[in-house]
Amino acid sequence: MAKIKENKQASTEEKIKEAARKVFTQKGYAATRTRDIAEEAGLNLALLNYYFRSKEKLFEMIxxxxxxxxxxxxxxxxxxxxxxxxxxxxxxxxxxxxxxxxxxxxxxxxxxxxxxxxxxxxxxxxxxxxxxxxxxxxxxxxxxxxxxxxxxxxxxxxxxxxxxxxxxxxxxxxxxxxxxxxxxxxxxxxxxxxxxxxxxxx
Amino acid sequence: MAKIKENKQASTEEKIKEAARKVFTQKGYAATRTRDIAEEAGLNLALLNYYFRSKEKLFEMIxxxxxxxxxxxxxxxxxxxxxxxxxxxxxxxxxxxxxxxxxxxxxxxxxxxxxxxxxxxxxxxxxxxxxxxxxxxxxxxxxxxxxxxxxxxxxxxxxxxxxxxxxxxxxxxxxxxxxxxxxxxxxxxxxxxxxxxxxxxx
DNA sequence: GTCTATACAAAGATAGAC
DNA sequence: GTCTATCTTTGTATAGAC
CATH class of the missing domain: 1.10.357 (Tetracycline Repressor; domain 2)
Known part of the structure; x- marks a missing residue:
């Protein structure tokens, strides 16, 4: 069951999710700042709200x-x-x-x-x-x-x-x-x- | 080893500590708001900083x-x-x-x-x-x-x-x-x- | 010691240019 | 889609009256 699109570099959305997985699991919801996630993903803070509506929505998904x-x-x-x-x-x-x-x-x-x-x-x-x-x-x-x-x-x-x-x-x-x-x-x-x-x- | 002063109602300082114990242990440091503690203690927010210098100091003690x-x-x-x-x-x-x-x-x-x-x-x-x-x-x-x-x-x-x-x-x-x-x-x-x-x- | 009001800082969300 | 700059909310800390 391979993915159809398998780009060398992950998509922006996937980068955010991957960063969120890491930071949320390490620090927990309350201690995590959306800025931490953006930084970990090497991306801008605004993109989090572009792809996921809010910190909470992103968290629920993870x-x-x-x-x-x-x-x-x-x-x-x-x-x-x-x-x-x-x-x-x-x-x-x-x-x-x-x-x-x-x-x-x-x-x-x-x-x-x-x-x-x-x-x-x-x-x-x-x-x-x-x-x-x-x-x-x-x-x-x-x-x-x-x-x-x-x-x-x-x-x-x-x-x-x-x-x-x-x-x-x-x-x-x-x-x-x-x-x-x-x-x-x-x-x-x-x-x-x-x-x-x-x-x-x- | 009984306490010398044993008032019927706990001192303000002790009320704050008791409230802090409860809220911190239930929600953790990051998710706890100093307002929660003040409310739980039935006291004003400013008193937390009067008795303990900061949220962090209070936490360390607990x-x-x-x-x-x-x-x-x-x-x-x-x-x-x-x-x-x-x-x-x-x-x-x-x-x-x-x-x-x-x-x-x-x-x-x-x-x-x-x-x-x-x-x-x-x-x-x-x-x-x-x-x-x-x-x-x-x-x-x-x-x-x-x-x-x-x-x-x-x-x-x-x-x-x-x-x-x-x-x-x-x-x-x-x-x-x-x-x-x-x-x-x-x-x-x-x-x-x-x-x-x-x-x-x- | 205790309170009200407020300053200040941190963090989440958004507007608008590119 | 991505960025910079900014608005808004929330939460900590403090000033000052009583």
Whole structure:
């Protein structure tokens, strides 16, 4: 599915979007100035309002993209009838870590922005999708005593929390950039093993 | 250590600080307007600058308080020579959950603000404190093959991530306020068990 | 110490030339 | 489509009366 027009240099519109992605995810909506975005794009401030009506409209567009990115990783895996529970966990963990290594600011960005604007998620039907998923069904079979949400939150926490807390551990000087990458690589193997062990508890 | 003056109504200075705590932790520095704080305190805007020199100074004061609160929970427990590793985990998990139930916005607040201002943590000597702790020593003895940081990040993730991701799960309509409280109560018991099981893996 | 009114600065949006 | 210059709004800080 290649683009029809594939210019060497991105279009102005795309330059703005790319700059907006970077600045918004790094600093958050409120701390971002439209001037930052224009500068990052190497363009004039007026062009932002020419292509997108306002800061808010531009933000909403980026936000939708980012939420899609964050949930898209797992939604189709959840309903794969062909895989076992353990295989699903392996795939979700591995895919998430790969994606987040490419987008380390993504989780904190989405989590912070949702705080002030809870309505933003309503449109996505992810909630129903999770509740009715094959994954949740398999979970209930394996461990009837455990609330599926406990397991899901734990699994995602194992994967996402390192990215969210990275700045803290780095400034505490207990973690370098390299050792973080190494750690996340190890987690691809460790987390699924841990989750298996957890399901046997009690 | 009771205060000498304990007036029925808080002093103006304390009213401002209390309002600032609330608004800053809910919305973050950039999204907070000094007018919000004044209004929340039921006071005039000019008083903020009378008692604290600027928005930034007021923020720094609150931020120091909040970081103290976040780390204070565990620092003394880490070096308790009288407790076993398992007991330390139980205590840290339990204390953290209790404290965070009272301050649910705290983690996301600190994590977001640190992102833009990494230097803020340098002053705290928490890094060294962790590395040299009795807790880490016990961890290394129990499971020489496992990086202590893996364990610490996992443990904190199990406890903190639910608070950070709560707004998401709530807007996905898979979690109510009541069931969240119930879930965290269960986690006081579950997380230590899980951590024990994880230490046996591999 | 507390308030009202206002100055000043920063940031978003737009007009109009090219 | 892109730019410079400018208007407008919003938010922080201060002056000065009480």
């Amino acid at each position: 936000m939708k993209e980012k939420m899609q990115q964050l949930f898209g990783v797992m939604t189709h895996l959840l309903n794969d009838k062909a895989t076992t529970l353990d295989q699903k966990v392996e795939q979700i963990v591995s895919n998430y870590i790969d994606m987040l290594m490419q987008n380390p600011d993504l989780p904190l960005f989405v989590l912070s922005e949702i705080r002030n604007n809870t309505g933003m998620f309503r449109q996505l039907q992810v909630g129903k999708l999770i509740r009715n998923s094959h994954f949740v069904k398999q979970l209930k079979e394996r461990q009837p005593g455990l609330q599926p949400l406990h397991f899901i939150v734990s699994m995602l926490g194992m994967v996402v929390f390192p990215f969210v807390s990275k700045p803290v551990f780095q400034s505490l000087e207990v973690l370098s950039e390299d050792s973080f990458a190494e750690m996340m690589k190890q987690r691809k193997v460790l987390v699924p093993k841990w989750m298996k062990a957890m399901l046997k508890v009690k | 931020m120091k308080e909040k970081m103290q609160q976040l780390f204070g929970v565990m620092t003394h427990l880490l070096n308790d020579k009288a407790t076993t590793l398992d007991q330390k985990v139980e205590q840290i998990v339990s204390n953290y959950i209790d404290m965070l139930m009272q301050n649910p916005d705290l983690p996301l607040f600190v994590l977001s603000e640190i992102r833009n201002n990494t230097g803020m943590f340098r002053q705290l000597q928490v890094g060294k404190l962790i590395r040299n702790s009795h807790f880490v020593k016990q961890l290394k003895e129990r499971q020489p093959g496992l990086q202590p940081l893996h364990f610490i990040v996992s443990m904190l993730g199990m406890v903190v991530f639910p608070f950070v991701s709560k707004p998401v799960f709530q807007s996905l309509e898979v979690l109510s306020e009541d069931s969240f409280a119930e879930m965290m109560k269960q986690r006081k018991v579950l997380v230590p068990k899980w951590m024990k099981a994880m230490l046996k893996v591999k």
